[in-house]
Amino acid sequence: MKLIPARLSVVKPSIKRNFDIYAMNKTQPVLILSKNTPLKKGSLLFKHYANRIIYIPSEQLQAYKQLITNSLDDILKDESMPEQHKMYAIYVTFTNQLEMLMNNKNISIAKNISKNMTKFVGSILNSSSSISIFLSFIENNIHNIATHMFNVGIYSTMLTKILYPDISSTQLEKVATGYFMHDIGMIKIDKNILQKKDKYTKKEYEEIKKHPVLGAEILEKELKIKDPNIIKIILEHHERKDGSGYPYGKKDINRFARICSMCDIFDAITSKREYKDNPPETTFEALKNNKEFFVDEFGKEFYEAFVLCFKQ
Ligand SMILES: [Fe+2]
Ligand SMILES: [Fe+2]
Numbered sequence: 001m002k003l004i005p006a007r008l009s010v011v012k013p014s015i016k017r018n019f020d021i022y023a024m025n026k027t028q029p030v031l032i033l034s035k036n037t038p039l040k041k042g043s044l045l046f047k048h049y050a051n052r053i054i055y056i057p058s059e060q061l062q063a064y065k066q067l068i069t070n071s072l073d074d075i076l077k078d079e080s081m082p083e084q085h086k087m088y089a090i091y092v093t094f095t096n097q098l099e100m101l102m103n104n105k106n107i108s109i110a111k112n113i114s115k116n117m118t119k120f121v122g123s124i125l126n127s128s129s130s131i132s133i134f135l136s137f138i139e140n141n142i143h144n145i146a147t148h149m150f151n152v153g154i155y156s157t158m159l160t161k162i163l164y165p166d167i168s169s170t171q172l173e174k175v176a177t178g179y180f181m182h183d184i185g186m187i188k189i190d191k192n193i194l195q196k197k198d199k200y201t202k203k204e205y206e207e208i209k210k211h212p213v214l215g216a217e218i219l220e221k222e223l224k225i226k227d228p229n230i231i232k233i234i235l236e237h238h239e240r241k242d243g244s245g246y247p248y249g250k251k252d253i254n255r256f257a258r259i260c261s262m263c264d265i266f267d268a269i270t271s272k273r274e275y276k277d278n279p280p281e282t283t284f285e286a287l288k289n290n291k292e293f294f295v296d297e298f299g300k301e302f303y304e305a306f307v308l309c310f311k312q
Helices: 044-049 058-070 072-077 083-104 107-126 130-136 145-163 169-180 184-188 202-208 211-222 228-236 255-270 283-289 291-298 300-309
Strands: 003-007 021-025 028-033 053-057
Touching: 003 058, 028 044, 053 058, 058 072, 058 083, 072 083, 072 107, 083 107, 083 130, 083 145, 083 184, 107 130, 107 145, 107 169, 107 211, 130 145, 145 169, 145 255, 145 300, 169 228, 169 255, 184 211, 211 228, 228 255, 255 283, 255 291, 255 300, 283 291, 291 300
Parallel strands: none
Antiparallel strands: 003 053, 021 028, 021 053
């Protein structure tokens, strides 16, 4: 049985639970509460583990994530809940919803993601330590499109906040929606290509290259999102300033699409991929080894602001 670290504090005690809770006794996992036993808020167990790491069996993780997703509004309203735990609940909700969107190809989930953007941006703007807390949730060991979209969403929102400190919450919410859903067009790409563990053939790569246009269509036609910055983030995040990018080979690229583009490349360098022979670069290595490329493609201002994200 594989156990995944989780937090108990964000589990609402009164709600029905479909997962077992384990703790570690030295290196041995111990079942502390089976899914059939109710969790009581005032109980010693709840108090003892409220600020500690608990463990959930990997096959029950979805039930844990869904319970947090369903109770996110209550968690955020709970005045006794520390900010850091609220941010954790937002992180669990986002990754859960992005996974459901990409796996089930259900567009209505995208609507919920854009609704939850207000909560994410609120917590980014209200806390000075939010950048480092959200960055700590980034996972480089799991590679799937949902995790990638979450990582790029976090990096790009942080970078936007540093580059444009006076940006309004409404504007930041809009661009963050674009960042977190930048690869939504991938849901229209053949599953066999997406799940391929080797490098793409030329023909497969041509298919993949359709995702920006397909994504923009989903937003405009199915989600009725027309904001030009959101659309351009999705449409232009693979364009390059010398015109060598896709889908149009545009040289005049939207500034938020460029932020997304830089973070997209950074996440590819720092994340594990099946076809890579070498392990991914660490944050430090990626910033150091690719400085010349980033400065040349995105400019010194973008590069320096990005480095600043990791110093907060
Ligand atoms: Fe993309
Ligand atoms: Fe991407």
